[in-house]
Amino acid sequence: MMPATSGAIAALDAGSAPASDAVGAIGGILDRPPALAESILRSGTRLTQRWGHGAFHASLPGMDSHVIMTYYGAAQDSSWRQGSRRMSARTRPGSITLIPEGQDGRWDVEGPIEVSHVYLSDARLQSAAEALAQKGRAELIGRICFEDPACSRILELLSQEAARGDTASSLFVEQAIDLLCTQLLRAHSSEGAAEPPVIRKGLADWQVRRVTAYMQEFIDNEIRLDELAGLVSLSRFHFCTAFRLATGQTPHEWLTALRISEARRLLAQPDMPVTNIALAVGYQTPSAFASSFRRLTGMTPSAFRRGL
Incomplete structure (x- = not known):
């Protein structure tokens, strides 16, 4: 908070x-x-x-x-x-x-x-x-x-x-x-709140940037927790905890948001098939991509493209 x-x-x-x-x-x-x-x-x-x-x-x-x-x-x-x-x-x-x-x-x-x-x-x-x-x-x-x-x-x-x-x-x-x-x-006031305001601890900003850059570079690949934790020299358990404290999201949620953001950019290219876009952002099947895209945006990739 x-x-x-x-x-x-x-x-x-x-x-x-x-x-x-x-x-x-x-x-x-x-x-x-x-x-x-x-x-x-x-x-x-x-x-x-x-x-x-x-x-x-x-x-x-x-x-x-x-x-x-x-x-x-x-x-x-x-x-x-x-x-x-x-x-x-x-x-x-x-x-x-x-x-x-x-x-x-x-x-x-x-x-x-x-x-x-x-x-x-x-x-x-x-x-x-x-x-x-x-x-x-x-x-x-x-x-x-x-x-x-x-x-x-x-x-x-x-x-x-x-x-x-x-x-x-x-x-x-x-x-x-x-x-x-x-x-x-x-x-939600300093007098009435059940808990006093606290400063959340977790990864430093540079560590979040390093993990994010790695996710973006290898966004079309399967990315494992061990790889991400190794970037900041933490165990998987401590990495997941620190990442969530720093960002408010799990590493998986953060990666999914990056993938869907990149998918939005690619969908603006009308000649690129949706199947190719799914592969380009790390999804093995169009159905898995469509499900994830709809969960985050409220619409299918095709509907999103039509609205551009």
């Missing part, structure tokens, strides 16, 4: 650059902007309908609100990096990503992906903390694809209400935002 920001870096400290508008900052790195609901909620909080967008690989500045999102449909690789700190995971229904106000970093998220967002003002969060009689300022902990079915379900309900706009819907949305704040404070 990502470390808690200190009061959005103490409101970004006096004299530092002002926080960026969250909706504008996120919209600026996506191929489709957030599908915002028209209404602006109490304390300036905004929410979106459920919508889809493509992959993005870009840095986000510190933003002026807390951004909470949940996921629908096929899982995708997602990673965040800030200096030497990094987190990687896979998007999946029932999980949330939480970017606290003021937290910057580099994001790499594969697509296509389906999401809904809430842009929660810090004033609204602090008001909820006061109502819960929490002492001091509430500080949220950064999360990436973190399992929280309660938060995820609230976000899903909010996305369904985003397009309505009638009086009953407005009342429901305001109460649901209060409920979301309560869950965030209970499970």
Whole structure:
């Protein structure tokens, strides 16, 4: 999990650059902007309908609100990096990503992906903390694809209400935002979280890069765990544990994601048969390739090619 920001870096400290508008900052790195609901909620909080967008690989500045999102449909690789700190995971229904106000970093998220967002003002969060009689300022902990079915379900309900706009819907949305704040404070704040934020240990960045480069170089071959562990002088057991701690994925999951990424690139070449692509990325049969491709992208290789 990502470390808690200190009061959005103490409101970004006096004299530092002002926080960026969250909706504008996120919209600026996506191929489709957030599908915002028209209404602006109490304390300036905004929410979106459920919508889809493509992959993005870009840095986000510190933003002026807390951004909470949940996921629908096929899982995708997602990673965040800030200096030497990094987190990687896979998007999946029932999980949330939480970017606290003021937290910057580099994001790499594969697509296509389906999401809904809430842009929660810090004033609204602090008001909820006061109502819960929490002492001091509430500080949220950064999360990436973190399992929280309660938060995820609230976000899903909010996305369904985003397009309505009638009086009953407005009342429901305001109460649901209060409920979301309560869950965030209970499970994702420095005071309320059951466990304090920890720094994950595992392979060093250079070791992950070495393993990844080896996988890419021999992507059309069968790659064994012993080979990968030997690259960083670890036993198979310790390598698997360290790799997962460093990346949030098993070596097999990481290799599969690399193979499917390369397959996407090759599918853009219309004259290359799908069978040849399967062999080129390490699958012995077209059926095994199609199954793996569909599991990660939600579509068959042929359907993906037709959509290009």
